[in-house]
Amino acid sequence: MTATTHDVVALGNAIVDVLSESDDAFLDRHGLAKGGMQLVDEAQARALYGDMGPGVERSGGSAANTAVGIAALGGKAAFVGRVQDDQLGEVFTHDIRAAGVTFDPPAAQAGPATARCLILVTPDAQRTMNTFLGASAEMGPDDVDPDLILSAQVTYLEGYLWDPEPAKAAFRKAMEIAKAGGRKVALSLSDSFCVDRHRAEFRELVAGPVDILFANEAEICSLYETEDFDLAAEQVRHEAPLAVLTRSEKGCVIVTETETQMIGAKAPEKLVDTTGAGDLFAAGFLFGLTQGRDLATCGRLGAIAAAEIIGHYGARPEADLKALIGGVLTVGLPFTGHRFRQIVVTMRG
């Protein structure tokens, strides 16, 4: 097995977010389910945009946010995704490269515009996302460079990209290359509605090639069609080698075949916008994992990165993440400077 030059290669949608303050009445009027992500076509996107308030544009995309988070923490990350040769494509490409992530998008092509996600942020800091996938949905197996996949310890996939067929084929190709090369495969379930759409396939992936599963409470419950989180956690124990289940302010539960660890969330200085919380949690966790840290430390790193992102608008880090995690990575002083609301570690035989 050759040495790796990247810690993580992330595959996902290449999206520019349009963030706008909104309220419950607006969501109701447009029939939008708060906290979820729905796919919209260009006409729907245009209609919704026309009715929204003024926006702010920031690069986004779930796995792309994770890649940027890993780079911000000091790791080496690459990203695979598809943009159009247009202004938003230029914005996305600039931002992810300027953040230190390897990104060599395929040459420009005819076809739909760069993806955008209209994100309505309500006063409770919840985000409701409406994604026009555009060029991003054109990603296919040809975009997956085997050398790039093999250059990374972990291949990270966002569940959102399971919607378009060519992207699904790209994901399968990436997984096969990674597994054949002795690399790890990580999957984020992304969204409970996304799990609803692809439950059977996601179940096969989790019980099959996936080494590390990321899911929040709603997603893991949806995967196993239960309302009982503990039941879902027990079920995933027997299917995935490592499952990292996030529960917002209740922290995360790390499940392996032989143990369950519960790590408290880090209270944010203020709660502004939850966009990207899961993405940055995954960034912290994967950064720790690829640095050879123990699972509890990985969970704490995820909690710190998530707390930073929900303290401001947008899903890309603004604070110096390396400085924020300083205490956690100091051997013997894991908690310096960090007040976790709750830390419980339960070992099971």
Place this chain on the structure above:
Amino acid sequence: MTATTHDVVALGNAIVDVLSESDDAFLDRHGLAKGGMQLVDEAQARALYGDMGPGVERSGGSAANTAVGIAALGGKAAFVGRVQDDQLGEVFTHDIRAAGVTFDPPAAQAGPATARCLILVTPDAQRTMNTFLGASAEMGPDDVDPDLILSAQVTYLEGYLWDPEPAKAAFRKAMEIAKAGGRKVALSLSDSFCVDRHRAEFRELVAGPVDILFANEAEICSLYETEDFDLAAEQVRHEAPLAVLTRSEKGCVIVTETETQMIGAKAPEKLVDTTGAGDLFAAGFLFGLTQGRDLATCGRLGAIAAAEIIGHYGARPEADLKALIGGVLTVGLPFTGHRFRQIVVTMRG
């Protein structure tokens, strides 16, 4: 004279800002004068963008920010400017309309892309701007609709648009229509480097058609080629009917033929980014003026709007400006809820 349906019609560059955190070393390396605005061509913009950190896109443009500020304060504003039929043009058009400003851009055309301004924000909250004018510089006399000019009490022009020749012709046309219709003409000098480029013409405008002049300390001193602010203020008294001179944290000086009023600045809750401070000051002032308020109240309204904008990134208001100015507009209770650092009113005969 027919009744007006707008308080202010603003003519200026239609720009999307790309804001990025930066530092003095970066400015030095690129030979950029801190606090200024320089025009760049597409190649220069591309090179600078490639070297910048990740950015956030927000609609901007000096006069456009002022129009949005007036609408946010409860006034009726219209904007005239030129965008391309591209993604950033769509962003600009959406944001200004969603803010309640009348904006009917001319139909799409062949030509350069929508203007963008690469804004480097240093830790001292100063902004250094690099503007690629693109489509904005294509504005010409045909873009000026006489009915729209006559629909507003005040026609407001940003000095920045004096750079491209066709825009200059558009400005002259707008001024002529406004004056012939008994409307007021307001001009912002925009930037001391801009004044350097157009001093003779700006002097003619100030002594001629301009009814209300907005300038900061550096700009008014540059206009009269003096380092003595008081001298410059005395000179403008004899040329413009009303000059509003802003001095950052020292507040503003309002000069008419017969009196000088000094209004203190409002200390911001925090100082984050000065982008748009002058634009929002003008918004507050013009809103007050078109509501028939006395000059001191206009100055206070400007100070409140400016304090809001420098407390966050970007040049478009985030807080509820109507609520912020509530106390100032309450007759007899002009200072309720507002702590101005200094209030001095000097009357001269």
